[in-house]
Amino acid sequence: MKIGILKEDQDRRVSLTPDTLAKNAQLVAQYLLEKDAGQSAGYADAAYGDTVSVHDRATILREADLIVSIHPPNEADLAQIKPQTVLVSLFQPYFDQEVSDRLRQRTLRAFSLDMIPRTTLAQAMDVLSSMASVSGYQAVLMAANHLPRYFPMMITAAGSIRPAKVLVLGAGVAGLQAIATAKRLGAMVEAFDVRKAAKEEVESLGAKFVEVAGARDDAGAGGYAVDQSEEFLQRQQQEVQNRATKSDVIIATAQIRGRKAPILVRKESIAQMKPGSVIVDLAASTGGNCELTEDQKIIERHGVTIIGNSNLAETMPQDASSLFSNNLMNFLRLLIVEGELQLDLDNEIIAGSYITP
Numbered sequence: 001m002k003i004g005i006l007k008e009d010q011d012r013r014v015s016l017t018p019d020t021l022a023k024n025a026q027l028v029a030q031y032l033l034e035k036d037a038g039q040s041a042g043y044a045d046a047a048y049g050d051t052v053s054v055h056d057r058a059t060i061l062r063e064a065d066l067i068v069s070i071h072p073p074n075e076a077d078l079a080q081i082k083p084q085t086v087l088v089s090l091f092q093p094y095f096d097q098e099v100s101d102r103l104r105q106r107t108l109r110a111f112s113l114d115m116i117p118r119t120t121l122a123q124a125m126d127v128l129s130s131m132a133s134v135s136g137y138q139a140v141l142m143a144a145n146h147l148p149r150y151f152p153m154m155i156t157a158a159g160s161i162r163p164a165k166v167l168v169l170g171a172g173v174a175g176l177q178a179i180a181t182a183k184r185l186g187a188m189v190e191a192f193d194v195r196k197a198a199k200e201e202v203e204s205l206g207a208k209f210v211e212v213a214g215a216r217d218d219a220g221a222g223g224y225a226v227d228q229s230e231e232f233l234q235r236q237q238q239e240v241q242n243r244a245t246k247s248d249v250i251i252a253t254a255q256i257r258g259r260k261a262p263i264l265v266r267k268e269s270i271a272q273m274k275p276g277s278v279i280v281d282l283a284a285s286t287g288g289n290c291e292l293t294e295d296q297k298i299i300e301r302h303g304v305t306i307i308g309n310s311n312l313a314e315t316m317p318q319d320a321s322s323l324f325s326n327n328l329m330n331f332l333r334l335l336i337v338e339g340e341l342q343l344d345l346d347n348e349i350i351a352g353s354y355i356t357p
């Protein structure tokens, strides 16, 4: 089996790293690496040693039996891939609803890593969690860099500084990592979520959980949050506003799978924040939790810096690639047995992520 590793476009990460390949020689595969695929993550072609052969993109698209990438190949790429080739990537079918049809029309077979069920068994393959964790960490560091104030409490001969107050909206994987990082930097942290399970997790990290009564928490949603009523959201927005005015930093991570992100920070709330405060909105690509967020932009409104970025994992490409690569390899080991593709649709991880049945 020939496995092609594509170079990402507009992203410094790479989907498979030299370490992962070296540790998994038993997979019985021949790796075709696109030239410079890992270069910007710090993995030069030479670091892959003789575990790979290096080629141009066209050769990989034409010759590989299975192609891996973080972002899906584009339409021009797809046109060059031979029928029946297996693609493993983040196709995001919840947002690109025609993607399965487009791939099927080209008789390609595809597995979408974001569709792997969020179960204990699949934890080692969960790229959403590992990338969200990097994003949560980076969001806090970015906020600290933009904030014209300290995070920790400082008692100095020149006077005392109060610790920064950080408000985290959404305590999923990214939110929890943001809480842990902000705490490590010495900030006072409070967090909101609509899932009951989040309360204990937030408190175990030493942050305060802010509860807004009456949230819909659906046990059948696979651990994901569900849409809330308009009335609940209004009460929540009010509660966020009460706290935002006292906060120095807001890290916004609230998402609802396959939907537009809920607006939790209204523009009136931003106008009342302290000058110099920072909002990092990780939900930017699905509309943002903050009414004024502009995706992929850093803007200033009412003296508040608003950073809209849902792809912060890319800003720490070396470790992010390493984690992604380990997750991906764990998935490939399920899919490939003795050098052959094994499409066991009784396996819930394979069936859940197979988007072109």
Ligand code: NAD
Binding pocket: 118, 119, 120, 121, 122, 123, 126, 128, 129, 132, 169, 170, 171, 172, 173, 174, 175, 192, 193, 194, 195, 198, 222, 223, 224, 225, 226, 228, 236, 253, 254, 255, 256, 257, 262, 264
């Ligand atoms: P996500 O990115 O979909 O959403 C981020 C957070 O936003 C979630 O915690 C969600 O509850 C919250 N949210 C949504 N609407 C909100 C609102 N109006 N106000 C405040 N918060 C709101 O979530 P995620 O980080 O991908 O995690 C999804 C779920 O999967 C979580 O329950 C997580 O614990 C679970 N999970 C399980 C495993 C596992 O068992 N292997 C691994 C990872 C994640």
